[in-house]
Amino acid sequence: MSVNLTIAVAIIFVLMMLIIINKVRKGKLQLAYSIFWIISGIILIIVLLIPNCISNITNLLGFEVISNMIFFITIVMAFYLILQLMTELSKEAKRNVSLIQEISLLKKRVTDIENEKNKENKGE
Amino acid sequence: MRVLLIIPAYNEEENILNTCNKIKEFSKELDFVVINDGSKDNTLKILQENSINHINLIKNLGIGGAVQTGYKYAYENGYDIAIQFDGDGQHDVNYVSNICKPIIEGKADMAIGTRYLDKSASSFQSTFMRRLGSKIICALIKITTKTKVTDPTSGFRAVNKDIIEVFANEYPSDYPEPESIVNITNLGYKIMDVPVSMNEREGGKSSINVWKSAHYMIKVSLAIIIDSLNKRRVK
CATH class of the missing domain: 1.20.5 (Single alpha-helices involved in coiled-coils or other helix-helix interfaces)
Structure with a gap:
């Protein structure tokens, strides 16, 4: 994945996390429902930060292309x-x-x- | 023995007064409660003006939720037998003693009024498609629970005190008539058929529509199969 794309995806997910946390803070979203999103967001950012992580996982699982x-x-x-x-x-x-x-x-x-x-x- | 008739009513302004008067004529000692399921017509007004014993559901719940309210009322007030009775004039109050008999004698926990057993007495056997649908549901119930019933969609049924409590706690909401048969047999209770005659609707419109029937059959079959997967408990 190109550096630009990685940065764009990271920004979108950080924004989404902020929106979710803000909703929980205001009491508009229950914490129980937000946990799913927060954990998946954290995992995604970690994966993005480790170089070649996604392509390695793709090869490991046997997918032909990352998008699949x-x-x-x-x-x-x-x-x-x-x-x-x-x-x-x-x-x-x-x-x-x-x-x-x-x-x-x-x-x-x-x-x-x-x-x-x-x-x-x-x-x- | 305290007996309660549970009469669910949804938009029954044409029939409900007639039904209640017939019950009063039949016996003064027979208690009944009309469950007004959020009717949009004058049903509630008629019930209030004639001071008929009724419960007014604050929102429409559908037949399952309405009937369960009746069972909850029966449970709270300690009735020994509860009888489901339609408000649209289809059911004949003269059969109430027949339908109570197996329960009073302890031969069954639930008695279902069936229109298909006594052909001479029945003036209304309903349409061919309805009978066919009934037969299919019967076969499914027989396969899944090994219980024989002849009129699984009949809304004319009596239950004893134990089942009143069961229904007050848990009553199927999707297709309550056939589903409750499966649930009750799974719990180890005994069901018996009682021949009754049913009238054609005296007024108003039946809530069952021809085109919905196929849809109904598929969903009801699925509901019966899934219900029958519940753990069997022997009483």
């Missing part, structure tokens, strides 16, 4: 992330349903108690 390996790894990671998000979403949906149910049941109970009270008051 990078695309492959990125797609696998993206799939993993989507699955993770869907799991998280399902969990939230389940929580949401039980919240709606509990609130509705409570509301019914409150109305029943109010109605009973009104009846008693009218009876007096």
Whole structure:
């Protein structure tokens, strides 16, 4: 990889890390979700800083060109992330349903108690 | 024995009052609760004006979530038997005693009202495609759980106290009728068919659409197969 490209990629990733850390700091992103990005960012920068590291890994894994390996790894990671998000979403949906149910049941109970009270008051 | 009818209702302004009146005519001692699943029409107004016992879900949950609310209500109030009953006039309240019988006698934990067993009594056997769909689901349930049911999508069913607790804690949301059969058998409970007759819908529109049926069949089959992979526990 050319020196210019390495520098450009490094800058983009440093910027992304800063954005992520800033979001966590402001409470817009949970730390648990940011860890994935921070760790992968750190690994990427280390890999970029070691000369010939990427081409050595490419040869070791048997990919013909560097870009193929990078695309492959990125797609696998993206799939993993989507699955993770869907799991998280399902969990939230389940929580949401039980919240709606509990609130509705409570509301019914409150109305029943109010109605009973009104009846008693009218009876007096 | 305290018995509760759980009546899920979504946009049932045309039928709900009629259904409730029929239940009141049938027996004054039979408790029922209507679950208004965020209806967009006047269902809630009708329920309030006629002071019908109801729970108003603050947001639409779909049939599974609505029915589970009913089971939670039954569990909180210590009912012995809970019966699912449609609000659209499809089910006949006169069969309530029939459907309760196997549970009171302890012959089954869950009784499912089936429209396919007693051909003479049934005025409404539903369409050919629906029957075919039912047969396929039955076959799948038989293969995966070795349990024989004849009307897996029937929403007319009674359960005992144990299952009320099970359903209050965990109730399938995607295709609750066939899926709950698989889950209940996996837990080691016994299911029994009870012949009932069902009417054609008295008014309103059925939520099942012809084009959605193929989609439904694929997803329901997948749901049954996945549910059957759950660990079997013998009671």
